Amino acid sequence: MSLPVVAIVGRPNVGKSTLFNRLVGKKLALVDDTPGVTRDRRMGDARLGDLKFQIMDTAGLEDADPTSLAGRMRAMSEAAIRECDVVLFLIDARAGVLPLDEHFAEFIRKCERPVILVANKAEGKAGEGGLLDSYALGLGDPIALSAEHGEGTSDLYEALRDKLATVGKDMPDEEDAFDEAITGIDLDEEGNAIEDDPLRPLRVAIVGRPNAGKSTLINQLIGKERLLVGPEAGITRDSISVDWEWKGREIKLFDTAGMRRKARVQEKLEKLSVADGLRAVKFAEVVVVLLDATIPFEKQDLQITDLIIREGRSLVIGLNKWDLIEDRGAKFRELREEADRLLPQVKGVPLVTLSGLTGEGTSRLMDACLKAYDLWNIRISTGRLNRWFSGVIEHHPPPAVAGRRLKLRYITQAKARPPHFVVFCTRPDAVPESYRRYLINGLRETFEMPGVPIRLHMKSSGKNPFDKED
Template sequence: MGFRQSSAGPMDTEQMTPLVAIVGRPNVGKSTLFNRLVGKKLALVDDTPGVTRDRRMGEARLGDLRFRAMDTAGLEDADPASLAGRMRAQTEAALADADVILFVIDARAGVVQQDEHFADVARRSQRPVILVTNKAEGRAGEGGIYESFSLGLGDPVPISAEHGEGMADLYEALRQAFEKLGRDNPEEDDLIDEAITGVEIDEDGNTIGDDPLRPLRIAVAGRPNAGKSTLINALIGEERLLTGPEAGITRDAITVDWVWGGREVKLFDTAGMRRKARVQEKLEKLSVADGLRAVKFAEIVVVLLDATIPFEKQDLHIADLVIREGRGLVIGLNKWDLIEDRSAKLRELREEADRLLPQARGMPLVTLSGLTGQGLDRLMDACVKAYDLWNTRISTGRLNRWMSALIEHHPPPAVSGRRLKLRYMTQAKTRPPHFVVFCTRPDAVPESYQRYMVNGLRETFEMPGVPIRLHVKSSGDNPFDKKD
């Protein structure tokens, strides 16, 4: 596995930007505060305790302060082998990575035994700790604010993360902590304003376009318990994401920055997607919606299948969603180490994939095992190749020569006794490839003939598995078809 590189340093700027970890027991409002600081609803928020399970990062701003915020799972005293115990281990790892700790308690509930215990954990981390008493709006939180002095973490900062109260006091506490760290903070004037530049910005503040220096965005999607988090941990070479035998551990769509082969990559781990009829709880609906959002903002999506039970109905629904969203598709056949007759099984799955997903015929199938590390280099090679194909651009001359040969071999059918005339073809855009055909009667071109053209494009110009868009327009809209 020599190709792996740590996710710790894809960008030098991250080494200079302070990392602020938000910790505390469950249901004190950590994710609400995280969303307030990053200015977006990135983390799932619900009244149910223990919603957050994995560490979640975001670029945060408070006044002229810029820093990285980390949302963490609620601290609980539990058996290390249990799910709650593994969540706690993730939070303790966050404490070790952080520069500053925001220790959050519920002012309305006051100081409880868990708060006292984990205040000692935060104190022993030898990091600057800012005590935050959340839900302090009104008189209901006054008692908890006074009680919080007993934790020995200094003066509390009363806030209401939901209503935005107390942010000025939190700003001052963070500013003083950053000064002690000796970190420089970028001036606000250095921020690029989308409204001024006219550049399209995604939800993470990154420029959307063909910039080769921009991180490659890869989402991993699939049914629950397919091994998505285990795969990402194997890729980056560390236990960054919470894993275990329980289905549905991942709830938030978690972003992990990584470097592979000298190229920056953003990996998106998503919650397992079950059939809609089985999704009843509000929290699971939020998790699935968050995963769908990650798919929409990705460029390449790895749909991870359990090789022992591949191509279930839900697998096909997820793959079809990726194609309809116009993202590059790679099928990952996980748990391949459990397959006995591998050659025969791969031939069978190749045929099955092309039969069940004809709209992405030839899509890459990569056999792998997130548990043993088998096939990870092949997976990344397939993702990079799919990305290059997703950005394919074909010259107008080549397209029209191809279309002339296609029409000669198989002309479009006659409709109502009149033959359709395809006059001109061009590529409108990439990501995914989008082609426009100008003809005499666009409404009369059968869907079957359009599929025939799409399959021809895919085969002739070697774009296996790439979603291809074909739009038929009236030849009167063709600027090269003007008559005197």
């Protein structure tokens, strides 16, 4: 059952993202005093009283050259107005009605969408003048609101209830569930992801350096210009989720801000953007690290990849802009060797050549994502593990430490997502790191888990729990 869509529109810096965060009940959209923070459309599940709807945050409406970044942002926001069911048109009550407000009010009237005029920042006497001026826009009685402090939400509720009733869409039952995190992923009491649920969308985050082509790739995958793109580096700021279906499987794609070297990230806004991207990575199930094939495996690419491995996400490396490569066979062999040398902790990680601009290789990318996800969820029986374990110990016994030989008794898999194995042994702290890597490489090779982060924990053992008690 689809929810009605409510779009928040208005000039830059009138408080659209602040209102968006209040309605969704979480700080999902980036908020800063700098005008023009929001650039892409962002969707969220909102609740106001007993009303449930989808809320859309949009870029600020500006009068600019259509080919400029501001002009392209405005075009995306105008498209959102045409696609939504109800428009919340925000003005800044403290600044009053400006010529841009009048210009875009005229555009909204022509779109013939139900509209609610909201005079934001109306707390105190400073907003009274702007509230009165807003009647001249001809969009009906304005709602005096303070999105930051929550004042006026009861009046907004009344207006939304009336407008949504005229939309004609069925409203969901009270028991319908909403996503409870940035990605809608369910967590257990310890904060770990709940085991695989094929009925939930697969969460795929696209990350990489600025200008690697992340937004262009997502637009190519979904088949429409959903995300703002252009030659300028760093266009994307928020982590934007896009719902999509591929070969019958529901996918939730996350576009993230480009991640530069930490030393170069000085502005507060860019720090917020990177933190938002890292949060998307933390709750994703598959992460695609998108590299520019013409300048791959730079230091920042490796740092981003290492972060994903430490988070334990399933990993796919996409080599974008492959259409610019001439000798493709030799280049791929070179990059395959380089990946295995630079990323030994995920040896065999899938490398997929593609072009987000032309669409070449996008099907291979999604096939690799699904395969990586399946390996990430792999479960290996204790019997199979211990048959392998006894063989590798016999072939290469653990070294003696301080004159005493270590005894490795048995192994079991504690959890998946990523695969986590526990070895019960004597003196676990004395097991050398080199021998741990030997076991991890053996697990990866024997049970065919290329590119999957593997966790191996050594634990002290008393008696074997599989021995029969008297």
